[in-house]
Amino acid sequence: MRKRIFRQLKRLSDQAVGADHRLAINLFGALSLCSGMVVSGYWPMRKEINVLPCLSALLSYGCRTALPVILEDKHALIFRAWSPGDQLVKGLYGTFEPRPDAEVVYPTLLLVPLVAFDRSGNRLGYGGGYYDRTLVSLHERHAIRAIGVGYAGQEVNCVPVGAHDVMLNGFLTENGFIKILE
Incomplete structure (x- = not known):
């Protein structure tokens, strides 16, 4: 399934002019956001939908934004504060992450x-x-909402599920928001 979707991603990203901005509009239309809340995004790669306009809009709204960091010796991600213009460093697997001295x-x-x-x-x-x-780790710490972000064309009938897979609260696409759990 991954291989098939990766092949589709190039076509989806090439055809989705303005998708990143529609994504930001859909985010604010679907979710209750509070000034000061911490929201993590990701640095887009592999033709993923660009979530950076969402993060910029969240900052303008008064939220704090962060990006994930993969630590070699850890099994879970950590998140470091990030704003547009902050310097990024190359992380594992070709990702871009905030500098190690970021909060x-x-x-x-x-x-x-x-x-x-x-x-x-x-x-x-x-x-x-x-x-x-x-x-799982964050749920043990405090209440969170996890929203999957992608192109509407990445929806499939059934994702194979393993014992350790965690369901998400919803999915945000350029075409709207799909609510799953609250």
């Missing part, structure tokens, strides 16, 4: 990248399990 923060809303999703709340990620372990 560690604990998001209450996570915008989660994905390869595919279904209407049951399941997300197919990249296979490392980082977000699943992270969501």
Whole structure:
């Protein structure tokens, strides 16, 4: 399934002019946001939908934004504060992350990248399990909402689910918001 969706991503991203801005509009239309809340996003790669306009809009609204960091010796992600213009460093797996001296923060809303999703709340990620372990860890710390973010064309009928996969609260696409759990 990953291989098939990766092939579709180039076509989806090429055809989705303005998708990143529609994504930001849909985010504000669907979710209750509070000034001061910490929201994590991700640095887009592999033709993922661009969530950076969402993060810029959230900053303008008074939210704090963060990006994930993969630590070699950890099984869960940490999040470091980030704003547009802050310097990024190359992380594991070709990701871009905030510098090691950026503040560690604990998001209450996570915008989660994905390869595919279904209407049951399941997300197919990249296979490392980082977000699943992270969501479990954050749930133990405080209440969170995890929203998968992708193109509407990444929706599939059924995502294969493993014992450690964590369901998401919804999915945000350029075409709207799909609510799953509250």
